Amino acid sequence: MNPFAREMTRPEFADAAWQERCAVTSVDQLRERMEDDPNGNLMRDVELGLARAPMAMRITPYVLSLIDWSNFLQDPIRKQFIPVGSEILPSHPLLRMDSLHEQESSPVDGLVHRYPDKALLLATDRCPAYCRFCTRSYSVGLDTQSVSKKRASPFQARWNAIVAYLRATPVIVDVAVSGGDCFQLNSSQLSAIGRGLLSIPSIRRIRFATKGLAVLPMKVTSDLEWTNALVNISDAGRNQGVDISLHTHFNHPREITHYTAAAAELLFKRGIRMRNQSVLMAGVNDDSEVMKGLVKKLSHLHIQPYYVFACDLVDGLEHMRCSLSLACQIEKAIRGITAGYNTPLFAVDTPGGGGKRDIHSFEYYNRQTGIAVYRAPSVRPDQLFIYPDPLQSLSPDAQTAWLDPQRAKRMLTDAVQAAQAKSATG
Template sequence: MIQFKQAAVPFWSGISAWRDVSEEQFGDWLWQERNAITNADELAAVLRGIASDEMISDLRAGLLHAPMAMRLTPYLVALIDWSTPESDPLRRQFLPLRSEMVDPHPLLKFDSLDEHADMKVPGLVHRYRDRALFLATDHCPVYCRFCTRSYSVGVDTEVLVKDRHSPTRDRWRKVFDHVRSDSTINDIVVSGGDCFRLKPAQIKEIGEELISIPHVRRIRFATKGLAIQPMKITSATDWTDALTNVCDLGRKRQVEVCLHTHFNHPNEITGYTVEAARLLFGRGITVRNQAVLLRGVNDDARVLSSLVKQLSDLHIHPYYVYACDLVHGIEDMRLSVRSACLLEKMVRGITAGFNTPAFVVDTPGGGGKRVVHSYDLYDADLGLAVYSAPSVKPGQFFVYPDPLSSLSPARREEWRNAKRADEMVRSVVERARAGS
């Protein structure tokens, strides 16, 4: 069992702006909200004397090329090692540096998973026959650089005007009506955005409405909150009570209601995490984790193994490890399919099978999640893996590209030629089709 001893000096005291903040204050989610950092000027002021002028300038330039705006909790900022920010695994997830950005892959699209094509009503993605994704809100307590839904989530940036999915009753009503009318849907993921951004009354409304639909048997509320603002679980009692009540109601009606969260690195687990996880477990709430495989964050078998085992000890079930999606401005963070397969092999066997995550690719173009090594064809020289999804979109093939950095210089040059790039994609799909 994970035990965190009370440190003699709080971990946030190394930042002069928060040196005198008490444990009670820091552990109050409302204090975290009031002191959230939303732009480079605010961050520079907080890090005065800690981060170099060069680092702040690099960050400012990075934000100009990023699809996601900045929003950070003090908790998250304090967990970053500011003596080596360039290599810190938390900094890499949330703060873009222009110096580390590389050219995007030619196959990049802003909506890389083509969610709009499977959107039956605004904010409801119905890709799988029996499951649907409900984008209940377009806001998060923090914004990740690698967000798949950068086309929608957060405020507009220098490079992207967002396709918003605001949490309005009128839009929600259309979602509920569609789910009620389609008896094939028995599993709903409530996401966005982030469910931490829903008010307690909204958690209650969504939960009760979905539970009242006879064919809905499973509901998953998705939030990164447990990883970046765990004190909300313990100090925002009305929010946690609302989630608990929905879970209890679901259990009475034979509907499974659970919480899905998002840890990527062991450094995100603190005493606050332990306290929040114990509270959720004590209330009988099932919690599962979905991590994203990121270069410089968790592309190390020891790091991933530690994350899996620590989450398991907190009764947070490691569910998925995703290959990083194609997102603007984060090409330096992606790994090849070969690397993902090797990491999966190293992690499998370290703990019980039910606590071992599936390594998956959410295939570009809307084929859904495929186990990373289940490709129909993988050409590591071209850097292309081809997947089929018979139960989702039969007869179609979906191509996931390795980062160009994993390829030979000659291949990288070929990818810069649009005609040649089309030929390479077409050739691997034809080979996959011939072998199927």
């Protein structure tokens, strides 16, 4: 029995404001609804998971309604939002907070400028629901038992400096608006950001990034002021030759419901271009048939499958990361099932700040040690970037080697030297 079944029948369920007011933010709120946890063992397991989690709990009733509560521990929706202590493995020795080095690439507070002609604008540090695997767990959401978040100054205080930097850096033609999640911006904030970016002549592309369509799709259909603001920005951009798009984040076919379809249809009919970015995670979508189903469903809704990312190094997520060899296998299985433009690129966002690389484009990959070495010639041409496979995908001897600092150092040195030798010989 789904403990949220009763709420699903309420007329308010389709209202985004109600969903946000009733979001579950604590174990106690979950415990109140649980009927099949007589000994309290399951909720104690969740408490242990949250003690290790870098992200606070915040889940809309809509997302909770998608969980198969009779198969709670194995459910792919649950795995993305509710940690349990019994499944968490020790993190990889290479794990670092802010593993992508975003803060090092921030010329002004709230803007990441890594790629030559693209910038990432962090408009908010809040989301309608908090994903366990969030790359920005160093700053997004509330403090947790394990992480004190890096707090940004209020957005309005940062906005003038952001705009000034963008105007003074005309090489930037592409801006992704993220956070946090742009669903958490109100309509006036969204309009102000859109108008401000459109006032900069050098900017040719603006992308609004959101998990919202997967966790709060009824915002599009019930908060028409917000939707109209997005459409007005899109129309204004089209009139002046600037491409506006909405980037969504679906990871599993079950996240696509009639609420999703209604929201996507409304946006499509009003001229919004949509693309999807997924994260590859064990127990969620590390199966070619599941990924095929996701690609097909998204394509049917005119949401272009765009990227599938290897899961970033995030504390408490080692058990959900997949090896690069598995990612390559799934990518091969998907290639050819539909039109090429609706086939996602499998990619690694390289730790250390190298940016996104095609998952197949490694200079060197040792499946025994799990070390892949990438180059990023357009971003940081003089550096090599290492992405490690999850420890549990390796042999017992390799796992032991990673826990020995001297052996781990030798493995890394050997990998770098092999990549350099390969580059030297062409």
